[in-house]
Amino acid sequence: MTDQPVFVLGGDLEALEPAAFETEEEFQELLARHPRVLDFGSLADGRPLRLMLVAREMGVPTSAESGPAYWLDHLFVDADGVPTLVEVKRASDTRIRREVVGQMLDYAANGARYWPAALLRRSFEETCAADGRSLEEAYGELLGDRSPEEFWTTVEERLAAGQMRLLFVADRIPLELRAIVEFLNRQMRQTDVYAVELTQYRGDGDLRVLVPRIHGEVATAAKSPSSRRTTVKTTRDDMDTVIRTRLAPAPRRIATALLDHAAARGRLEGGTATYPSMSVHYPVAGRQVPVWTLSLYDTPAREELAFSFLSLTRHLGLDETAAFAESLPTVPELTRKLEAQRERNYKGWPSVPLTALAAEPDAVEGILAAIEQLMDGKEAPPDRSA
Structure with missing residues (x-):
C-alpha cells in the first residue's frame, strides 16, 4: 500500500x-x-x-x-x-x-x-x-x-x-x-x-x-x-535528625532558629530530593509567598540557605523584593550574590552556607527581622551592620 x-x-x-x-x-x-x-x-x-x-x-x-x-x-x-x-x-x-x-x-x-x-x-x-x-x-x-x-x-x-x-x-x-x-x-x-x-x-x-x-x-x-519510586517529602523530624547529628553547634543553632521561626510564622514544605530540604512560605500581602529553602546536602556534606528571589519578584514585584534584599544583614558571601542579583532585577536564588552565617554575629537574627518586616509590609532602613 x-x-x-x-x-x-x-x-x-x-x-x-x-x-x-x-x-x-x-x-x-x-x-x-x-x-x-x-x-x-x-x-x-x-x-x-x-x-x-x-x-x-x-x-x-x-x-x-x-x-x-x-x-x-x-x-x-x-x-x-x-x-x-x-x-x-x-x-x-x-x-x-x-x-x-x-x-x-x-x-x-x-x-x-x-x-x-x-x-x-x-x-x-x-x-x-x-x-x-x-x-x-x-x-x-x-x-x-x-x-x-x-x-x-x-x-x-x-x-x-x-x-x-x-x-x-x-x-x-x-x-x-x-x-x-x-x-x-x-x-x-x-x-x-x-x-x-x-x-x-x-x-x-x-x-x-x-x-x-x-x-x-x-x-x-x-x-x-x-x-515505580514513591516520592517522599522531607519532614521536620528528618531535618532535626541531620541537624542534631551532623551540624556543628553554630550552624545547628542557625538551622533550628530558621525552622522554628518558619513553623511559628509561616508554612514549611518538605522537599523531595534524596537529601533533606525544606522550603517556607510566609504570609505577605494576603498571600503565601515562598521566601527561602534550607538544604542539608549529603555529598559533599554542606548546608545552605537559598532565598527565592525569582518567586518573590513574581509575587510582590521588583521594588518590594529589592527592599527585602537591602534589609538582609551583611554577610560577605551573601552580599556579593545580592549585588549580582540587583543587576539582574532579582531573578535568581542566591544561597549562603550556614557556616558563612555562623561567622557573622547576629546574622540569623537579622534574617528573621528582615522576614518580619516583609510580612508586616513596613519600610525599614537597610540593615548593613556586622
Missing part, C-alpha cells in the same frame, strides 16, 4: 505528500527547535508535558576521568526533573532496526553514572545562551518555587535511579524496533521507552505538516504503579 497524502482544507483542498527528511541534521534540528512534537503524556500533577532542551550532541563519558566517548542526539528534561534521551534516525539508516537500541542503552547507563547536576545545569544554560533565550524565561517554565540547584540535583537523582524516558525517533519505525521497545517497556520498571514515528508531509512553498505516532504507550500503561 502506498503512502497516502494528507489534505489541508482552506479556500481550496490542498494535498500534502509524504516527504523524507533530506538529512539527519535537518531532522535533529527540527526536534531541537520544536520539542513539542514529542510532548505526549503529562506530568505527575496532570499538567501537560513540556520538554526543554538541555543539549544537542550531549557528550557521554564512560568513566569519571575521561571525556565524552559517545554523543547523544538530544537530552531534554521536563518540569518534574525527568530526563528524556532522544536518538534520531532516518528510515534509510539500517541502524534503526537493532543497533540504535544498544546505542541508547549505552548512553542511558553511562549518563546515569557520569552526568552530574553541575554538568547538566551548565549544558542547559549554554544551550539557552546559544539560542538567545533568557535564563529567567527558561527557568520560569521549569522551576516553580525551586532553586536551580534543587532542580538539577533532582534530575541527577532521577538519572541515578533510572527514572528517565528513552525515545527512538524516526520518520518510519520498523516492526523490529517496535517489538524491542514494547519488550523493554515491560521489563524496565523505572524507565519508559517509546518509539516516535514522525512523518513529514510537504505542500506548495514552505507548507509542512508533521504527524507523530507513538509506540510503546500500551506497555508503559501496563506497568505496576507500585514498581
Whole structure:
C-alpha cells in the first residue's frame, strides 16, 4: 500500500505528500527547535508535558576521568526533573532496526553514572545562551518555587535511579524496533521507552505538516504503579535528625532558629530530593509567598540557605523584593550574590552556607527581622551592620 497524502482544507483542498527528511541534521534540528512534537503524556500533577532542551550532541563519558566517548542526539528534561534521551534516525539508516537500541542503552547507563547536576545545569544554560533565550524565561517554565540547584540535583537523582524516558525517533519505525521497545517497556520498571514515528508531509512553498505516532504507550500503561519510586517529602523530624547529628553547634543553632521561626510564622514544605530540604512560605500581602529553602546536602556534606528571589519578584514585584534584599544583614558571601542579583532585577536564588552565617554575629537574627518586616509590609532602613 502506498503512502497516502494528507489534505489541508482552506479556500481550496490542498494535498500534502509524504516527504523524507533530506538529512539527519535537518531532522535533529527540527526536534531541537520544536520539542513539542514529542510532548505526549503529562506530568505527575496532570499538567501537560513540556520538554526543554538541555543539549544537542550531549557528550557521554564512560568513566569519571575521561571525556565524552559517545554523543547523544538530544537530552531534554521536563518540569518534574525527568530526563528524556532522544536518538534520531532516518528510515534509510539500517541502524534503526537493532543497533540504535544498544546505542541508547549505552548512553542511558553511562549518563546515569557520569552526568552530574553541575554538568547538566551548565549544558542547559549554554544551550539557552546559544539560542538567545533568557535564563529567567527558561527557568520560569521549569522551576516553580525551586532553586536551580534543587532542580538539577533532582534530575541527577532521577538519572541515578533510572527514572528517565528513552525515545527512538524516526520518520518510519520498523516492526523490529517496535517489538524491542514494547519488550523493554515491560521489563524496565523505572524507565519508559517509546518509539516516535514522525512523518513529514510537504505542500506548495514552505507548507509542512508533521504527524507523530507513538509506540510503546500500551506497555508503559501496563506497568505496576507500585514498581515505580514513591516520592517522599522531607519532614521536620528528618531535618532535626541531620541537624542534631551532623551540624556543628553554630550552624545547628542557625538551622533550628530558621525552622522554628518558619513553623511559628509561616508554612514549611518538605522537599523531595534524596537529601533533606525544606522550603517556607510566609504570609505577605494576603498571600503565601515562598521566601527561602534550607538544604542539608549529603555529598559533599554542606548546608545552605537559598532565598527565592525569582518567586518573590513574581509575587510582590521588583521594588518590594529589592527592599527585602537591602534589609538582609551583611554577610560577605551573601552580599556579593545580592549585588549580582540587583543587576539582574532579582531573578535568581542566591544561597549562603550556614557556616558563612555562623561567622557573622547576629546574622540569623537579622534574617528573621528582615522576614518580619516583609510580612508586616513596613519600610525599614537597610540593615548593613556586622
